[in-house]
Amino acid sequence: MVRSCCVKGCNSKSHNRKGQKLNHQDRYFKFPTWKKGNGEHVAEITKRRRMAWVAAVRRKNITFANISPFMYVCSRHFHKGQPAYEMMETDPDWAPSLHLGHTETIQTDTERFARQNKRAQKKKTARSAEGHGEQHTEETHEDNGEQHTEETHEDNGEQHTEETHKDNGEQHTEETPYNIQEVEATQTECNMCVQRCAEINRLLEENGKLQRELNEYRMSDGFFGDNDDKVKYYTGLPNLGTFMALLHFLLPLMPHQKKILSPFQMILLTFMRLRLDLPAQHLAHLFRVSPKTVYRTFNEIVSFLYVNLKRSIVWPDRDTLQKIMPHQFVESFGHRVAVIIDCFEIFTEKPSNLKARAQMFSSYKHNHTMKYLIGITPKGCICFISKGWGGCTSDKHITENSGFLKNLLPGDIVLADRGFDIKESVGMLCAEVKLPAFTRGCCQLAAKDVEETRKIAHLRIHVERVIGNVCQKYKILTGTVPINMILPCEGEDVTFLDKIVTVCCALTNQCPTVV
Template identity: 50%
Template sequence: MKTEGDVVLQQVFLQLEKDRRLLQTEKDAVVAENNSFKSEVQALTEENMHMKEKLASVTWCEDSFRDDDNKVKYYTGLPSFVLLMALLKELSPHITTGPRTATTKFQQLLMVLMRLRLNLPIRVISDMFILSESTVSRTVLKMIDVMFDRLKHIVKWPNKDELWGSVPLDFLHSFGKKVTVIIDCFEIFMETPSSMDPKCKTFSHYKHHNTMKFLIGITPQGSVSYVSKGWGGRTSDKFLTENSDFLDHLLPGDLVLADRGFNISESVGLRCAEVKIPAFTKGKRQLSAFDVESTRKLAHLRIHVERVIGIIMQKYPILDATIPVTFLSKSEGDQFSTLDKVVTVCAALVNLCPSVVPFD
C-alpha cells in the first residue's frame, strides 16, 4: 500500500520527466533551426560564388568579344576577333590550366593584353577578374614569357626575296631595291634606381629622366624586323648599334637608312653594306642642291620608323609609362629582362596589324 510520501515522490519524478522531455524538444528545435541556418548560409555562399563566376565568365569570355571588333581593339589592340582567336590558338598549347585554375586560357591571354594595351594596374585587373593580386601578377608574367617565346619569330630579319618582292613605290623611286632596314632608337621611362651606377647609366640627357633605350629596325614595308635588348639611356645611338647584334644581320649590298646620330658608316662598311644619314651643315655655309634633295628623300622615307614607334607606344601604352625597376630583372639563366620581352611582344603584336606604310 502506497504511502503519502510515495505518491509525492512519484509526482516529482513525473514532473522531472515532463521537464526533461520539454527541454529535449526545445533542444531539438534549436538544433534544427541552427542546421537550417547553416544550410541557408551555405546555399547563399555557393550562390554568391556561382554568381561571381558567372559574372566573370559572361564579361570576360570569348562570346562577349565575338561580334564586337571595336571591343577587341579597345582591350587588346588587335584589329579583329578572328586575329585574337588565331593568337589564342597559337599560344594555347603553352598556357597551363588545371582543376585549381580560376581562369580560362582566353582570360589569361586577355589579362596580359589588357595590361599591355591599357596599362591597367594589377589591382584593377584583379578586381575585374575577381582574383587575388598575386594570382594576376603571376599570370601576367607567365603569359609574357609564353608570348615572347612563341611570338619573337614574328620580329624577324627578312630574306632578300621576301624583302624585295613588294617594295613600296616611294622606296623604289628613291633607292630602287636597295633599302634593307630603317633604324632609330626609342627610350622608355623607368623609375630611378637606388644604386648610383645604374642611376648614372640610365640617365638620359635627351629625356632628362632615367630611361632604357632600344634600337629598332623596320623594313620598307613597315614591319618591325629588329629590336635590341634594352640599354641604359645614357648609351649613344652609335654605341648601341655597334655593340648590339644588329650588324650581324647585314649582308653585302644592304642599305641602311638612319638619322644623324648614327655615325656608323665604318662599322656598316666592314659588312660591305652602306648607311645613309641626312647631310650635315657643320662646316658649310649651306648644303648643295644634291645634298638638299638627298636629305629630303631620306627624311620622307625615314619618318616611317618614327611612325611605327609611335604606333607601338599608342597601341601598348605600358611602354609610354614609367616602368618599375623590377621590369629590368632577369630569371636565372635568362638573358632577357621582363622589359626586353614586353618590348618584343608589343612589336610582334603590331606586326600582326596592318602596316602604316602605304604601298602605292
C-alpha cells in the first residue's frame, strides 16, 4: 500500500506510481490516538499530544475528531527520525516540528481583546438594567459648572468611546477598572511563565541525566562515555578513539537489516564475549535479549569481522621491514630477519570420533587441542596466522603445509624454535632459518653455538610475548572451545575457531606492540 506524508509541501512517498518501493529510508507514522480508557493522566497527555499533532500539521481537513486512518507523517519531520515516547512531553519529537510547510505566526492583539471585553461588559450591564425596568441612555451631567460628554476617537482605523471630563478647564481621561485588572493579569501571567520556564529547564536537565543513565543501562551508543579504561576492559582496544575509528570503518559495511540490537550493541556484544569469554546467558541478561539471539549475533558479527579485518594481517614488503627493523635485530642479524614464528594451542572438548580424538590429542599439553602457526615481524606486528590443525600435528608439517613458505623471499632469515626442523624446506627458497642449538648426550656446545643460541633465544622470545598478549586480551582463547566451533563453516574451508583466532589477532594489531 502506498503511504504518503500529509504535511504541506512534503512529497515523501513509500512507492512510486508504478507501485515500486522507493529506496529512501523514510518511515511513516499515524496520528496518535486519544487513550481514554487508561486513566485520567494518560487520557490528558494523549489528548494534548493528538491536539499538538493536528496543530503542527495545520490542514483544514484534519481536525481532532476527524482524522483519516490513511493520514501519515513521515520521519523527516522529527529530529531523531521517529516520534518520542508519548509520556515524554518535553521531548522535541513529542510532536512533529521540522519542515512543516508553515512558519508564519499571528501575534496576539491585546488591545483588541480589551475593547471586546469592555463592550461585552457594557452589554451585560445594559441587559441587567432592562431587567429591573430601568433604561440607560447617554446622559449629559452638569455639576458645579463641570460638563461630561462622550467623544469618539479613531485609533488605527478602529472606533471606541471614552468619557472625557472637564474640570477647571483641564481635560483628563479616566481609566476603567478593566485596565487595572489587565495589568495585574499580565503580571501574574509573566510570573507563571518564569516558573514554567524554570520547571521546564529542571525537567530537561533531569531528563538528560536519566537518558544518559538509561544509555549505560541498555548498553547503547553512550555506554562508554569518555572512559578509556572502560573501553580497554570490555573490548581490549587501548582507548575510545581507536574503538570509534574501528566502529566508523565497520558500520557502513554492515547490512541494513531490522534487528533487536543496534549495530553498536551487536559489535559490543561480540567484543565482550571475545574479551571476557562471558557465557551467553549472562550477555542475554545484560542486553535484554534471549540466549539464542546472543549466539546468532555472535556468529554473524565474528564472520563479518573476519571478512573485513583479516586483511589487516599482511606480510610487509622487504623495504618496509628494513625501515622499521629494531636495532637489536640489526646488531645480531643485519636487516635480513623477516619473521619470527611459533605455534600455540587452544584447548577443545574431547571429540566423540576416535580418529578425530587421536588427531587432536597433544602430547605436549596432555589434552585435546587445536594448533596454530603464528608469525610476527621484528617490530611485533602479527603478519601471519595459519588455519587450525590437530594438536598431534608437528610444527614442521604445519609450517610446510599452511602456506607460510610462500611469503619468504631469497635472503630472508626466519627465527624459530628448535622444534621447527624446516631448514631443508626453507633452503629450497634460498632463505635461512635460525634455530637454537642444543646438546646431545654429554656433548658441550661450542662457544660460537652458545652465542648464536643466546641471540636467537633473546629475540625469539618476542613471539611468545605476542602470543601471550593475544591470549591475555581475549580470554575466549584460554578456555575450552566446544566441538561445534572446530567444524568447517558451511560453504567455507575454515572453521569458526579459525575466524575467532584471526579476528583476535587483527584486533591485537590495533593495539600498541609489546616488543
